[in-house]
Amino acid sequence: MEMDATSAVELLEAQPRVWDHSLSYIKAMTLQCAVEMEIADVIQSHGEPIALSELAAALEISAAKAPFLSRLMRMLVHMGYFTQVEQQIVPEGGGRGGGTEELYWVAPLSQLLLKNNPFNARSLVICLNHPNVVDPWRHMSAWFRSTPPPPFAFAHGGKKLYEVCSADAGFGQLLAESMGGDSWMFSRAMVANCKEAFEGLSSLVDVGGSTGTTAKVIAEAFPSIHCTVFDLPAAASAESLPNLDYVGGDMFTDDIPPADALLFKWVLLDWPDEACLKVLKQCRKALLSSKNGGKVMIADHVLGHESCSSGGGNSDRGASSSLLLDLMLMAVAEGCLRSEKQWGKLFSDAGFSSYVITPVAGLRSLIQVYP
Numbered sequence: 001m002e003m004d005a006t007s008a009v010e011l012l013e014a015q016p017r018v019w020d021h022s023l024s025y026i027k028a029m030t031l032q033c034a035v036e037m038e039i040a041d042v043i044q045s046h047g048e049p050i051a052l053s054e055l056a057a058a059l060e061i062s063a064a065k066a067p068f069l070s071r072l073m074r075m076l077v078h079m080g081y082f083t084q085v086e087q088q089i090v091p092e093g094g095g096r097g098g099g100t101e102e103l104y105w106v107a108p109l110s111q112l113l114l115k116n117n118p119f120n121a122r123s124l125v126i127c128l129n130h131p132n133v134v135d136p137w138r139h140m141s142a143w144f145r146s147t148p149p150p151p152f153a154f155a156h157g158g159k160k161l162y163e164v165c166s167a168d169a170g171f172g173q174l175l176a177e178s179m180g181g182d183s184w185m186f187s188r189a190m191v192a193n194c195k196e197a198f199e200g201l202s203s204l205v206d207v208g209g210s211t212g213t214t215a216k217v218i219a220e221a222f223p224s225i226h227c228t229v230f231d232l233p234a235a236a237s238a239e240s241l242p243n244l245d246y247v248g249g250d251m252f253t254d255d256i257p258p259a260d261a262l263l264f265k266w267v268l269l270d271w272p273d274e275a276c277l278k279v280l281k282q283c284r285k286a287l288l289s290s291k292n293g294g295k296v297m298i299a300d301h302v303l304g305h306e307s308c309s310s311g312g313g314n315s316d317r318g319a320s321s322s323l324l325l326d327l328m329l330m331a332v333a334e335g336c337l338r339s340e341k342q343w344g345k346l347f348s349d350a351g352f353s354s355y356v357i358t359p360v361a362g363l364r365s366l367i368q369v370y371p
Contacts (some may be wrong), residue, residue: 030075032129039073040106040113042079049085049103073104075365081110084371105239108128119185123177128328132156132164132171136331153330159334178196180213187217189361190299197358197368201225202261204297205286207251207279208267212244214299218263219244226256256282258289265299270335273346280350280369287371297368303339305365315328322363343367 029061036041036327042058043050050058052073056066077084086100112121127133136143136151145155153160165172190197198204198218202225206215209229219227219241226243227326233248247257255369262283268276287294303322326337338346347355347369355369 010068027075027079027128027349028125030072031081031125032077033072034076034081035113035125038115039076040110043082044110044114045106049087049105051087052102052104055104056223070102073102079106081113083107089145090218118182121178121181123174123181123241127174127178130171130174133170133332137300140331150334152333167283176210179210183210184217186213186299186361186364188332190214190366191217191221193360193367194358197366198222198225198261200246201260204228204261204263205230205257205259206263207231207256207283208264212246214263214265215244216241228259230257250284253280253302256286258286260294261297262294263297263299268298268335269329269337270299270333272334273342279349280348280352281344284371293371295371296352298343298367298369299360299369301337301362302343302365302367303337305340305357305359318363319370325363 013071014340024146039055039059042055044053045260046058052066052070052253053063056069059069061069073082073084076082082107085103085105086357089099089101090356102106111117113125116119117123135154137154140151143151145326146154149158150160152164156164159167163305198221201222204215205217205220205228207230209215209231210228212229215227215229220223226244228250229244230249231246249256260261264279268279283296287296301322303326322337329335329337332362344355352369352371356368358364358366358368
């Protein structure tokens with residue numbers, strides 16, 4: 001295939017995009033390295049911008065490896081987790097000619113990496129980079145050309161996610177921790193930004209609510225609402241509050257307790273449409289058993305909606321994050337992110353009449369669905 005000079009230049013100018021996409025795993029591993037080395041904690045505890053030599057010493061890194069640490073920090077600065085300035089070095093005895101040194105300080109984004117921040121994303125970073133999560137992608141092209149099982153089971157000898165978690169307690173705990181920190185942060189934003197959605201409710205069931213992190217936030221914010229966590233017995237066994245209790249059960253096979261509102265926070269995205277349809281039909285029965293008629297509340301992504309296109313104030317970043325999360329769900333959980341059209345069809349097929357979408361924070365919304 002012949003190529004003129006202009007075409008060659010155009011392709012060479014486009015090639016960095018291929019490099020960027022192919023090397024993006026390095027961003028993920030750089031972030032994991034920062035979490036494992038506790039770089040954000042060390043810099044913040046220093047109390048002021050820290051020199052590279054001081055950072056290396058605090059991290060117990062040999063002077064010989066300081067240049068490599070500088071390169072790692074350069075990437076973390078580029079990714080927005082830290083800031084960097086250069087400071088003039090004053091030679092002993094004063095005067096000029098001492099050169100410059102790099103100083104690093106925490107950026108707002110690094111708050112998500114701090115151990116003492118109860119809303120940190122440290123476990124999430126480690127979990128999303130875990131071999132159990134990444135391995136399905138090493139086999140994805142083979143999976144597309146094969147018959148079932150789904151991608152995760154295809155890469156793990158036929159085992160599904162919950163089976164791998166049962167066999168690998170450390171990974172199971174990591175997965176639970178990664179979801180727990182997110183639940184606290186999102187739930188507080190939800191009760192603050194969607195207060196009117198909870199007003200007038202006397203009862204709420206958090207379906208698939210695990211240990212009840214979200215339900216606790218709601219119960220504390222709205223003492224007049226009696227909250228129930230409905231999940232498998234192994235999950236629904238945490239300590240209760242005066243207006244919070246736990247009921248063990250399977251949302252696919254057992255009757256969901258009747259209530260004014262049935263909440264699903266980051267639950268339905270883990271399941272394919274046919275499973276979600278079955279659960280939503282169960283919800284209609286539970287709502288019809290409630291004296292107030294009620295509603296279903298779904299805290300989730302809505303692809304293409306303004307909430308999924310504005311992550312961190314950057315529409316491109318928000319859209320990219322949503323698409324990446326959707327593919328992760330395809331590989332790991334057999335679920336997906338849904339557009340408003342896809343959500344609407346699910347609701348209609350389950351017999352619901354209307355819904356309202358309210359952006360909450362980040363990439364997620366609260367969908368209120370009515371019989």
